[in-house]
Amino acid sequence: MDDGRLAVAVTQQVPIPLDARFDCRPGELLALTGPSGSGKSTLLRCIAGIDRGASGTIACAGRVWLDSARRVNATPQARNVGFVFQHYALFPHMTALENVVAALGHRPGLQREARARELLAAVHLTGLEQRRPGQLSGGQQQRVAMARALARDPLALLLDEPFAAVDRVTRQKLYRELATLRRTLAMPIVLVTHDLDEAAMLADRMCILYRGRTLQIGTPHEVMTKPVDALVARLVDLRNVFDATVQGHDAALGRTYLDWHGVSLEALRAPSFAPGTRVSWTIPVSGIVLHRRDRPSRGEHENPVFGTVEECLRLGDDTTIGLRVPAAGGAFVTLRVPTHVAQRNSVEVGVAAGVSLLADAIHLMPLRDAVPDASA
């Protein structure tokens, strides 16, 4: 019936509430991200059949793994997934080779060892076949776990925080290896991670999970710049999330006008919000331009905002500036500029500064759980 897609729609009340729905196409890498305790790992374990308390449907490549209405709830053995555990869960009494062979029960006995060696070679572990997990480094253990997960010829590959337990240098290396390896893989891959950068770097699409609910699914760029609401904006760590009232739209200019606590703003046209509606809006830190302090320049007419620098953090090549804007109800606007720009303009805590909010970078969102607001 299907082309290899993994389709998940599950709910659960206890022990951890879940209300999740997503698809993952064959060959696609979907990152499930969210704060600690949002149910990412629980959801992954539901898909694998390790936790079997959820109701709903899970199907992969046309096979139904869970369909609570029809009382189908397959065991992990029958689901055929490859699972990489956060701490790898390698069998400590077996060698690397034996760990991989253990997942090759579906192949004829004579082929197993050769296939296991092939898989270990694919994860760059040739020569270490006879080592036990205790004699391998964290990164090597992760590779054995990956080879073991692939050994079953799984219909879906599930990775539960596979990079969390290794040091930074090893992690970067493993990122590159996964990016290379996945080009050869044709099954859906679901990666659980709390690290947004990791998700943005590795995933084709990311799915934001909060308290067990899937809030938004999209490409990392979509989710990071066009969150569906203020909650997602906060979860993806966007700094500039504010409220405003829609004033009106101009179809010819492609603009929507906002009243931001008394400051008028132009934004990219978003006609779905009627004039008078209270909205949340966000702008990426890279969508704000610092005015030159020695002389005015063109482009300063675009949403100019003035305030006092309250925060000036130099982080390597970039400097993050926090600006308090009294005219907009004391809003705190965060922008990021190259450090040399901050230095040339003598930006430091306490100085007055002007910035422009680029209209095309302003993204409008409904207020979360918005109630009709009489004052708007």
Next chain:
Amino acid sequence: MDWQALTLSLELAACTVAILLPLGIVVARQLAWRRFVGRRLVEAALALPLVLPPTVLGYYLLTAFAGGSPVGRAFASFTGHPLAFSFAGLLVASLIFNLPFTIQPMQRAFEGIGGDIRAAAACCGMSRWRIFTAVELPLAWPGVLSALVLTFAHTLGEFGVVLMVGGNIPGETRTIAIAIYDRVQAFDTHAAALMSAVLLVLSLAAIAIAYSTTWRSEPARG
């Protein structure tokens, strides 16, 4: 030297171990991994023989085994001979007072296997039986072995319960521990010394085996 008593003790210990090995594994796995109502109560009941005076345990077992009791009557009607003061009665008593010595180390051993390891085995497509034989048992084996060795040694040396339930019938219920007591009562210190030495050596060997297995298993787990 009462060879008959030694043989009887070894037989009793061997039978006890043979029965408690599968039984202990089944119970220990449940206690280690299942969360069920009354689990603590079961654990407490299993630990009771550790603290109960052997004579008290023996007294209750004797009462339970007596010809007038339901258990005693049932056994007698099946086998044609009474449970009390027989090898069978001794074996039942031995199984009961050894429960904590078998189950507690096994339970610790199975608890030591992480839930993710078993989940990983299931995700590898291994059947439940294969997970048990290829993953659980090898990992829990040091604990299982030391449980068996402790049980074996403890059975050889148990005195109070055996005396209460079995009495002192040569070839039927006179174990080596009873024989030692018997020889001392008869001022035969030479025989008592010899048999005590045999028990000492057996116990030392058991402790050595139990310790060496747990010792060797530790670095491999890290």
